[in-house]
Amino acid sequence: ETGVTQSPTHLIKTRGQQVTLRCSSQSGHNTVSWYQQALGQGPQFIFQYYREEENGRGNFPPRFSGLQFPNYSSELNVNALELDDSALYLCASSFHRGPARDTQYFGPGTRLTVL
Amino acid sequence: KQEVTQIPAALSVPEGENLVLNCSFTDSAIYNLQWFRQDPGKGLTSLLLIQSSQREQTSGRLNASLDKSSGRSTLYIAASQPGDSATYLCAVPGGDYKLSFGAGTTVTVRA
DSSP: OOOOEEEOSEEEEOTTOOEEEEEEOOTTOOEEEEEEEOTTSOOEEEEEEETTEEEEEOSOOTTEEEEEOTTSOEEEEEOSOOGGGOEEEEEEEESSSSTTTSOOEEOOOEEEEEO | OOOEEEEOSEEEEETTOOEEEEEEESOOOOSEEEEEEEOTTOOEEEEEEEETTOSEEEETTEEEEEETTTTEEEEEESSOOGGGOEEEEEEEEOSSSOEEEOOOEEEEEEO
């Protein structure tokens, strides 16, 4: 069984640029959630995708967008990067949508630095 | 809105001592509570998930208790080892789609 993988591991961008982060869900999982974790804080929910559709969204602006593909892998896109977007971005997958029903399995994260 | 608080923010103990980590949440109508471990700059590893109908859950040296009515959970780590040094986060469903996390307790176990 393959766990959740994310790429790239680290990324450095400048303000105003755009970035795409990628996540492959654990085998058999159809739900992917994205979280942003600033230094010293707990992860904050960005959005969730279930069977290729956005299923829920946290308090993040529209410049944070995503996709889920037929194989249930997912992308997080961030446009017009700001300094405050510097964080660890975590992807989590599960078999059932909604953490109320299923354990969430997290990937190793992508560290984004915006200069 | 679900708020999750973890106290203390940091803890340093000598090897062999038992660890007690606290988590509180404001909305007691939860389905489950999950404890995670996070090593510096890394992702989250699920340690234990306690269903709302359970009072506690055990895995090896780890034991987590849940008191829904008071909005509290405690993670006990017996006979701590330097390899237990990490940040421990608790999380509860904060709605239909997301987990609401505490800020974590950073543990240092001194050899």
